[in-house]
Amino acid sequence: MLQSIWAYRYFIFTSIKNELKARFLRSKLGAVWMIIHPLMQVLIYAVILSEVLSAKLQGVTSKYGYALYLLAGMLFWTLFSETVGKCVTLFVDNGNLMRKIAFPRICLPIIAAGTALVNNLLLAAAIFGVFAVLGHFPGAQVVWLPMLMLLTLLLAMSVGIFLGVLNVFMRDIGQIVPVVLNALFWLTPIVYSLNALPERFQRWFGLNPLYSLVTSYQSVLVYGNPPLWADLGRLLLAALVMSVMAMIVFRRSSAEMVDAL
Template structure:
């Protein structure tokens, strides 16, 4: 495991330059450039807000703003989009990089780190856009928003750990790549992003809270909208689980790495 960390340090400039090149190539032929990284999630928020705001706005106590539901939805989407996009990126990461892995000699662990760096840039731009929209709607997050970096790091750690495991498995079992999008779609509706758990019958709320993304997304909504602290109790267990998953992912990656090129 120590060799992986030394390899990352030796190739740190390669990782940073690859992140920059990845972002540049994705938008080099686009007139709007990097704006597309925030247009898509904000457009999704707008669609949901227009369709569901009249239904759910009256059921969001604690937000003194006529755009309460839009604020709630944007906060939840920020947490969800980082998780879902990271999983989707990691799922085909090694398959898409097959030719590069065959032609160049570099530590394979650089690939997920490049993906993580790209996701962080995307999420930062989305965060800036959301704060601008919040200000336009007359809502200004309190000091609780200073906990956002902690939530983002935990979110990325969880998503990269799960994504790395799925990415390795997808190299050898391509059915994984077909199943995961379906699971992500189901998880989106099982996570309180477009609704609040308070609107559900009490007997069902317990089961929805078993979703590991519940405390994470709810914490985003707490610090950005409700002026409340994150759900530290639940997040503590999630952090421990994320570290364990990260160790499992690195072990699996290390053992499978020599065989991945042949499988590709």
């Protein structure tokens, strides 16, 4: 698979470029739309919830502390949810392409993940611009942000590919995943701090596997602290195991997927 990805690297890069172009063809604002939607969502949450939650953000002295906290969490969530969402419907949406053209099927999730990563990098640039306007400048710990983004991408791809293969044979998966993602968004401390919850719930919400990732984003971008290395190490191991399992399922089901599509 790695040899196939390298051999078709120009096909992958061109496909990512063409997908980004096609999305905003005839659009006046172009790539700006990729960052408007998440930023508007952050603005809505910040306006509605900041008065309720901002006072409970420990260690943030800025009066825009809640907005900063929310922007950091949304940067993580946008990359994770977009990658999973793309991979789940990927094989079904590209059924005609898989039947008619001979190419390594693994290129499809790589293209989807690459597109999501480019979108997230543009969003990150916009968020850093907002940080500067609000007078907040992340410290030296921000150098760990690329590593956190890659770990997020690895986890999202492993989950998305596995569910994408299942979705070919059980189309209900494509309907269930958006519901689960919506629930997972509220079970992850993105629009609230874990400290704002009653103590009896904090331990249970802390068991969320995404907790260490989103908290690490918030630590390096808002608080200037290092990531949660111990928790991230366990999450990386789990992501690697899941990615191996996803690749095994993908390879064994590749021929059957074409027939099912």
